[in-house]
Amino acid sequence: MAKTKTQFVCSNCGYVSQRYMGRCSNCGAWGTFVEEVIQPEKADRKSRVNLAGQIAKVERLGQVSIEETPRVDTQIDEFNRVLGGGIVPGSMVLIGGDPGIGKSTLLLQVSSQLANSGGTILYVAGEESASQIKLRAERLGVRGDADFFLYPETDMSQIRKAIDETKPDYVIIDSIQTMQQPDVSSAVGSVAQIRETTAELLQIAKTNGITIFIVGHVTKDGAIAGPKILEHMVDTVLYFEGDNQRSFRLLRAVKNRFGxxxxxxxxxxNEGGLAEVTNPSGLFLEDRLSDASGSAVVVAMEGSRPILVEVQALVTPTVFGNAQRTAAGIDRNRISLLMAVLEKRANLLLQNQDAYVRAAGGVKLDEPAIDLAVAVAIASSYRDKGTRATDAFVGEIGLTGEIRRVPNVVDRILEAKKLGFKRVFVPQHSVDTMKDIPGIQIIGVATLADALRLALD
Known part of the structure; x- marks a missing residue:
């Protein structure tokens, strides 16, 4: 009898070692190695075979037939936007997010819309019973008269049989960490189980044209739990973000092969589930005070959508030995950099000032175009002088104090105009290459000192 071989796999990053290590040499995490039995490879284990038994064949590129597969409209515009215009048949979508953020609720609503449009849904629940899902469906107003099937199961061999019997157009796996392969001896949720389960689901999706949605748990650091290969295997990775203390949620695409x-x-x-917010800029600005100091509005780009967000800053004399720099929704290192530029190029004495900067509404801003609004908000709080309520700011700030151009300036200006803003500050080089836009004043600024002088006059 052959000796059983084992290996140790990091449950955080998937690194494989032949011996146990207390600290992973790849990701640096402690106590994450688990022992796994090395499974013998089968001759046909990796062959791509669809549910009808057809095996993939070698074809010349010119002989491959291209069938017109239009995207499927989910009837939820915000979800369509994130996917790039709708669902691509045969794709595999991974949705991750914190516990209780609304991942299952979103997929249940999407499944209802797809079923009502004539699609067949198989909802595989690994964490809830059928009756529990039914209770949530009634609360959300999801009807059960369409081709909407529930299957509380975690065994992949049984799930494959259910897919073969029901012939669904869409499969929901909630969640991938609860699924298991019977021939893999590792524990449920281990790296090997997640890898093998996802590989089989990917084979089903690509060989049969079935769209599969996978719910993924996240770690305490916010990354999707399991091996990183999980995100590489799927076509689209969506993160569902938000705060349990707030009512709105943000669905963000971080990978999309089709958009x-x-x-x-x-x-x-709300009580009836997730409702679309068609005007997020109005949501982020609805509680803004018009005469408060330390406030500036930036027109940020989220993918192809311009969004107006209020940047707030509070600058106060420090009572500690070293001045504090605190940020929420904005990179703390960017705040320190901008304050150094303000002190050097705009003659603001900030080295003995504590600074607290945040993006209002809980949204996260990470593009360089927010620099000008952040700098104006900090200077406004330092001087205790408010900006105009109808001013918006767009621009990247260099270390020499220059305002550098950013992409999609015209789209940003049009969004600000739509929401009633009267002036928008943009880089001077962008103004030189664009036409006037009626109804809004475009102010080109070349340096940070010029922007502060015009915005805080």
Whole structure:
């Protein structure tokens, strides 16, 4: 009898070692190695065979037939936007997010819309019973008269049989960490189980044209739990973000083979489930005070969508030995950099000032175009002088104090105009190459000092 071989796999990053290590040499995490039995490879284990038994064949590129497969409209515009215009048949979508953020609720609503449009849904629940899902469906107003099937199961061999019997157009796996392969001896949720389960689901999706949605748990650091290969295998990776203390949720695409990345969809959680927010800029600005100091509005791009967000800053004399720099929704290192530029190029004495900067509404801003609004908000708080309520700011700030151009300036200006803003500050080089836009004043600024002088006059 052959000796059983084992290996140790990091449950955080998937690194494989032949011996146990307390600290992973790849990701640096402690106590994450688990022992797994090395499974013998079968001759036909990796062959791509569809449910009808057809095996993939070698074809010349010119002989491959291209069938017109239009995207499927989910009837939820925000969800369509994040996917790049709708669902691509045969794709595999991974949705991750914190516990209780609304992943299952979103997929249940999407499944209902797809079933009502004539699609067949198989909802595989690994964490809930059929009666529990039915209770949530009644609360959300999801009807059960369409081809909407529930299957509370975690065994992949049984799930494959159910897919073969029901012939669904869409499969929901909630969640991938609860699924298991019977021939893999590792524990449920281990790296080997997640890898093998996802590989089989990917084979089913690609060989049969079935769209599969996978719910993924996240770690305490916010990354999707399991091996990183999980995100590489799927076609689209969506992150569902938000705060349990707030009612709205942000659906963000970080990978999309069929559309642009960094698209953003905004939803509001209420008693009837998730409702679309068609005007997120109005949501983020609705509580803004018109005469408060330390406030500036930036027109940020989230994928192809311009969104107006209020940047707030509070600058106060420090009572500690070293001045504090605190940020929420904005990179803390960017705040320190901009304050150094303000002190050097705009003659603001900030080295003995504590600074607290945040993006209002809980949204996260990470593009360089927010620099000008952040700098104006900090200077406004330092001087205790408010900006105009109808001013918006767009521009990247260099270390020498220059305002550098950013992409999609015209789209940003049009969004600001639509929401009633009267002036928008943009880089001077962008103004030199664009036409005037009626109804809004475009102010080109070349340096940070010029922007502060015009905005805080």
């Amino acid at each position: 642009s990345t960094n698209e953003l969809g905004v939803f509001e959680m």
